Amino acid sequence: MNNDIMTGLFKPKSIAVVGASATPGKIGYTVLKNLIDSQYTGKIYPINPTADEILGIKAYASVMDVPGEIDAAAITVPAKLTLQVTEECGKKGIKGLIIITSGFSEVGNHELEEQIVETAKRYGSRILGPNIVGVLSNADHMNASFAPFLPMVGKAALISQSGALLIAMDAASYTRKVGFDKLVSIGNMSDVDFADIISCLNDDENTSCITLYIEGIRDGRKFMDACKNATKPIIALKSGTSSHGAAAAASHTGSLAGAAKVYGAAFKQSGIIQASDLNNLFDRTQALSLQPPMNGDNLLIITNGGGVGVLATDAAERDGIPLKFAPKEVQDEMKKHMPEFGSAKNPVDLTGMAGTEWYTESVQFALDHSWVDGLVVLYCETAMTNPIEIAKGIKRAVDAAKTKDKPIVVSAVGGEKSDAAIQWLLENGIPAYNSPEVAINAMAALREQAKAKITVAEKFKPYGDYDKETALKVIKKAREDGRESLTEIEAKQIFEAYGLPTTKGLLAKSEAEAVEFAKKIGYPVVMKIVSPEILHKSDAGGVKVNIKDDAAAREAYNVILANAKNYKSDANIHGILVQEMAPWGTEVILGSINDATFGPTMMFGLGGIFVEVLKDVTFRVSPVSENQALIMLDEIRGAPILAGVRGEAPRDKEAMANAVCRYSSMILDLKDEISESDANPVLVYEKGKGIKIVDARVILKKK
Numbered sequence: 001m002n003n004d005i006m007t008g009l010f011k012p013k014s015i016a017v018v019g020a021s022a023t024p025g026k027i028g029y030t031v032l033k034n035l036i037d038s039q040y041t042g043k044i045y046p047i048n049p050t051a052d053e054i055l056g057i058k059a060y061a062s063v064m065d066v067p068g069e070i071d072a073a074a075i076t077v078p079a080k081l082t083l084q085v086t087e088e089c090g091k092k093g094i095k096g097l098i099i100i101t102s103g104f105s106e107v108g109n110h111e112l113e114e115q116i117v118e119t120a121k122r123y124g125s126r127i128l129g130p131n132i133v134g135v136l137s138n139a140d141h142m143n144a145s146f147a148p149f150l151p152m153v154g155k156a157a158l159i160s161q162s163g164a165l166l167i168a169m170d171a172a173s174y175t176r177k178v179g180f181d182k183l184v185s186i187g188n189m190s191d192v193d194f195a196d197i198i199s200c201l202n203d204d205e206n207t208s209c210i211t212l213y214i215e216g217i218r219d220g221r222k223f224m225d226a227c228k229n230a231t232k233p234i235i236a237l238k239s240g241t242s243s244h245g246a247a248a249a250a251s252h253t254g255s256l257a258g259a260a261k262v263y264g265a266a267f268k269q270s271g272i273i274q275a276s277d278l279n280n281l282f283d284r285t286q287a288l289s290l291q292p293p294m295n296g297d298n299l300l301i302i303t304n305g306g307g308v309g310v311l312a313t314d315a316a317e318r319d320g321i322p323l324k325f326a327p328k329e330v331q332d333e334m335k336k337h338m339p340e341f342g343s344a345k346n347p348v349d350l351t352g353m354a355g356t357e358w359y360t361e362s363v364q365f366a367l368d369h370s371w372v373d374g375l376v377v378l379y380c381e382t383a384m385t386n387p388i389e390i391a392k393g394i395k396r397a398v399d400a401a402k403t404k405d406k407p408i409v410v411s412a413v414g415g416e417k418s419d420a421a422i423q424w425l426l427e428n429g430i431p432a433y434n435s436p437e438v439a440i441n442a443m444a445a446l447r448e449q450a451k452a453k454i455t456v457a458e459k460f461k462p463y464g465d466y467d468k469e470t471a472l473k474v475i476k477k478a479r480e481d482g483r484e485s486l487t488e489i490e491a492k493q494i495f496e497a498y499g500l501p502t503t504k505g506l507l508a509k510s511e512a513e514a515v516e517f518a519k520k521i522g523y524p525v526v527m528k529i530v531s532p533e534i535l536h537k538s539d540a541g542g543v544k545v546n547i548k549d550d551a552a553a554r555e556a557y558n559v560i561l562a563n564a565k566n567y568k569s570d571a572n573i574h575g576i577l578v579q580e581m582a583p584w585g586t587e588v589i590l591g592s593i594n595d596a597t598f599g600p601t602m603m604f605g606l607g608g609i610f611v612e613v614l615k616d617v618t619f620r621v622s623p624v625s626e627n628q629a630l631i632m633l634d635e636i637r638g639a640p641i642l643a644g645v646r647g648e649a650p651r652d653k654e655a656m657a658n659a660v661c662r663y664s665s666m667i668l669d670l671k672d673e674i675s676e677s678d679a680n681p682v683l684v685y686e687k688g689k690g691i692k693i694v695d696a697r698v699i700l701k702k703k
């Protein structure tokens with residue numbers, strides 16, 4: 001399948017331009033002209049029913065009339081003609097249809113889009129688009145698009161869901177000196193999607209980094225799989241992070257999940273490196289396309305200025321690669337390339353006296369020393385040094401170093417001469433930036449790439465003790481009652497079936513039963529209203545904790561009942577739950593949503609009644625391995641609370657991670673049934689003492 005996409009869309013030996021025109025200004029003219037101007041070496045066939053030749057090339061009335069084989073068709077005819085053209089292209093055996101024409105699903109014309117996809121499928125043709133700018137490839141001298149020229153030559157490949165942005169990045173590639181081999185406009189993704197192109201470009205010898213601009217993905221799991229299987233770095237910028245998921249908010253999790261969070265989780269789990277904005281996408285792409293990953297935490301900084309050194313140190317900490325002092329042998333060697341008042345620690349400050357030689361010698365040593373995992377070289381323009389000479393010295397060191405698999409990134413701060421040095425370095429394969437922070441962030445991307453590989457290699461091992469049958473029975477019963485919202489008792493039965501520890505309880509239907517059950521469970525107890533119509537029990541005055549004796553149990557029974565009736569007079573009340581009172585613990589939340597793109601997705605965070613205020617939560621697409629779960633626990637702002645602060649014993653993170661894992665299995669296993677769920681709060685005890693879920697909520701999918 002990749003082969004068809006490769007020859008049909010990215011490396012065709014022949015292209016028909018369907019709708020080719022001799023009138024400047026028309027897209028059919030521009031695309032043909034661009035193909036010619038880009039010096040495409042394959043055969044070009046202009047297709048136009050009324051012209052004999054266009055721009056000096058023989059034209060045909062239809063692709064069917066072309067004598068030879070055709071690999072690709074760039075289609076620019078009006079939307080209403082595309083169905084017929086697709087049919088003809090299919091009959092002709094054309095593998096790839098680059099449908100530039102707009103006027104399909106993006107304006108609500110879903111039917112026509114479905115028809116062209118169906119037709120293409122019948123003949124085994126693949127469609128890129130519709131509603132795209134086209135495809136540009138430097139390796140194949142092919143500008144099959146209406147973007148004005150091929151991008152600056154390089155090894156990155158951009159797949160963009162925005163056509164306008166693709167054209168802008170094409171032009172910006174020259175000013176920003178970020179080289180691309182391919183630019184692919186993906187448009188409506190009626191057939192070929194991100195996943196297809198990623199798999200294809202992962203096998204492309206001219207691509208070293210895959211850069212994505214994403215607005216929205218349809219099949220999240222397919223996308224994740226393609227990214228996980230890719231060996232090349234993938235970097236993504238996701239836009240549109242505002243209102244996603246806001247519609248479904250019956251649970252705490254539903255109200256806290258947003259596109260940024262869910263996409264961010266999916267990216268992390270699939271080994272995708274994230275860009276925070278457009279500039280960042282360019283800067284990180286540059287480093288990822290030119291340098292190997294940073295396979296360890298030891299970052300060394302060499303500088304000639306203390307100021308940029310400190311700025312870089314701050315940035316390194318912010319970006320997750322905090323500096324460590326270099327070992328003595330590294331320091332001893334560095335001292336040979338600096339004056340007495342220099343510093344050999346980290347950053348290595350060669351001082352303003354540093355000339356080309358000191359830079360060259362220290363860079364070469366650092367690259368070859370086993371302690372160093374990545375090297376950032378900072379330069380501040382001085383009156384005594386020539387930036388371009390320094391740049392050339394750095395390059396000499398890189399060439400002379402025996403180690404070739406270690407990343408190096410440069411920052412040169414100064415004026416025109418420094419800018420020229422940056423340009424020279426870029427042309428010679430060394431990422432270079434005009435600020436220390438950006439250089440560090442680019443190195444951080446290379447570190448993230450190495451870490452991403454480890455994450456992706458992790459395998460999820462489900463526990464073998466799940467009781468799906470019991471869970472389904474509980475769900476079936478609620479559905480028979482015509483309910484989508486489960487009571488706490490039912491939700492806990494499902495949780496227990498997946499090995500999640502919950503508080504034990506008994507449902508009392510009378511005051512006498514309440515007392516009897518409280519005795520059985522043992523004081524103190526908690527009593528709660530059980531009604532499918534009262535989701536937030538405390539709001540209805542439906543929870544009483546720390547009930548210590550028979551009299552209090554009797555009173556609580558009556559008060560809760562009265563409160564509930566007061567809150568909702570016609571509420572269907574199942575009874576009053578008498579529950580063991582769990583000892584105090586750190587309150588956290590586990591929850592899930594069934595995301596439209598990625599399916600069952602879970603949340604962990606600091607919980608309790610303040611969860612919506614604190615918003616200290618993190619997400620993962622299900623399933624979640626125990627190791628990923630531990631990373632989740634460390635990711636929230638409140639992580640130190642779990643680690644044990646202010647004399648508190650550390651919390652039982654292992655038991656918590658185990659619960660995250662089980663919960664993630666549960667929502668995946670029951671993805672056809674459960675829409676949203678929460679365990680809030682979950683109480684986490686001291687290390688070794690486990691956890692307890694004291695409240696549970698499950699909302700079923702509408703059927």
Ligand code: ADP
Pocket residue numbers: 503526528535536537538539543545579580581582583608609680681694695696
């Ligand atoms: P809701 O969230 O519907 O208002 P909960 O069952 O979460 O109701 O109860 C409200 C609060 O009471 C909880 O956040 C928790 O602090 C406390 N609580 C509830 N059940 C127990 C229990 N079994 N043991 C200890 N505390 C409990």
Ligand code: MG
Pocket residue numbers: 680681695
């Ligand atoms: Mg609760």
